[in-house]
Amino acid sequence: MSRAETVVGAAEVRVSRGPSPLWTLGLLRNEIGMTFRRRRTLVLLAVLALVPVLVGIAIRVQTEDGGARGGPAFISLVTNNGLFLVFTSLAATLPVFLPMALGVVAGDAIAGEAGAGTLRYLLVAPAGRTRLLLVKYASTLVFCLVATLVVATSALAVGALLFGLGEVTLLSGTTVPLAEGLLRALAVAGVVALSLIGVAALGLFVSTLTGSGIAAMAMTVGVVITLQILNTIPQLHAVQPYLFPHYWLSFADLLRDPVYWDDIRRNLGLQAVYALVFGSAAWARFTTRDITA
Amino acid sequence: MAPPSSNGEDGAAPGAPVIETHGLTKRYGSGPPAVDGLDLSVPPGSIFGFLGPNGSGKTTTIRMLMGLIEPTAGGARLLGEPMPGAARRVLPRVGALIEGPALYGFLTGRANLLRYDAADPTADPRTRAARVATALERVGLAAAAGKKARAYSLGMKQRLGLAAALLRPRELLVLDEPTNGLDPQGMREIRSLVRELAADGTTVFLSSHLLDEIEQVCTHAAVMSRGRLIAQGTVAELAAGARGRLAVTTPDTAEAARVLKEHGLTDLVVGEDRVTGELPPGPGGAGPEAVGAGGGPDPAGMGGGPDPADLNAALVAAGVRVRAFGAERASLEDVFVALTGEGFDVAG
Known part of the structure; x- marks a missing residue:
């Protein structure tokens, strides 16, 4: 009996000292650490890092026999300055590879935990449903940023190796020093990462709907691809400005002098709306759902 | 069996039930309710056996107690506070094993526990590593702590699940079929662990479909059948009935x-x-x-x-x-x- 009292007493002392508000960040740190230690994440990042290598080699091979033959705006510029491989690679990965990788991570966020049964233990820990959702969204956003930086860094390295670096001639014709070019490349990577916050919220919402991680991943990627296709059908011109991929390639406007902000602003505004709408939907769904898995 | 002296500021009055439900009901769709008008009362300090065949509504009840699913009607109080409303205050004082263990196969046993502990916003990160080590020791997994959980046998997974429930001193342990998948030696160890915890003043709520198991460790029991509670009381009272x-x-x-x-x-x-x-x-x-x-x-x-x-x-x-x-x-x-x-x- 006296033993019982000491145990309970000790527990109460601990509770009454009160948890520090910072402790709540422990789960976020754990989640980010877990995300980037998973082999799946590392494979996704490795594939993303490989894209600039392939693009760089392709351009190198193509330009060796007869020089640039038109092609997308960036490609002819890449041969003059390796830095442009960063923009080319981001433009190549943003429509498909980046959202797909993100769809895997975001779609699996809640559904994967539900499927493995670990969700119930996190919730009785108690992680708190809103807190867990915020942690999942935050770690997904960190993944967006890291994935974008992986593409950019890999592209910069490959570009420097194959084509060399130098002064940067912007799309508007102005020439700026390499340092400013690098700064603009960093800004481009930032905008690309922010372009993905809408997809991230969509993926998280889909993830709260099902108990199967695979189903959530497939559905998220499916929605992204469908919207991309809709975005190219001329008859749907009226709705296209409301589709989240519509302004994705506006990041190129950062390479003008002066920077042309309108479409970038529209892009970020649209992403914020998507993040808000799907974030709220995910919250409404997740905080009221019966956890039976 | 002495009741724990829960004289905490927000805790229940001494002697008040640790788990209390009133008309707790859960209905899925239009079928008969999975749990129907449950009035459960678990006295403090007891080892409470929650008995019933598979499909009788035990797990649904436990999920409602833990705030995982919303009751269709009625309510539940855990440690004197309403669930799921007070989940953030109550659940850190409750350890649970629900429907078998669930682990991250790609993490080591230790990393699994670190994660579950990090999920609790009231758990002190400064003592985390030490508490995890103690919990692993307590369930006999210290030697296998560095192995990936996917390499664990069912019995080891069950032990790791129990360790997660023991990460902090708990006032209540809710154990759903804790000896599932264990060999006789493992079952004996779990039983003695349960007795030891109860001797320390923890109330243990133990669900099982094994009558024998309940009889061996429990002081109180409730019997469920088809979603209804058909009897509850001390094991002695129940056995005296027949x-x-x-x-x-x-x-x-x-x-x-x-x-x-x-x-x-x-x-x-x-x-x-x-x-x-x-x-x-x-x-x-x-x-x-x-x-x-x-x-x-x-x-x-x-x-x-x-x-x-x-x-x-x-x-x-x-x-x-x-x-x-x-x-x-x-x-x-x-x-x-x-x-x-x-x-x-x-x-x-």
């Missing part, structure tokens, strides 16, 4: 049956070399304290009819050669069959 039978092994079965009938035994069953009968209810009845939680024949469990010693003397006086004489104690299985009129099978 009277035990007197069994006599003898070659002279006919004579033995006659003598026993004379002494008021009913429902006599005559076998090849064995006669069993039900003792008449005596004036005193069986005291609740009479039937211990321990096994073995227990004369007092038969009710308060004629003294078995007199019966034996009468048998011998009548020339009946008695090979064996004793009471068959009423088991919880008898109670269950008596209460439901059915076997201990999966509800349809």
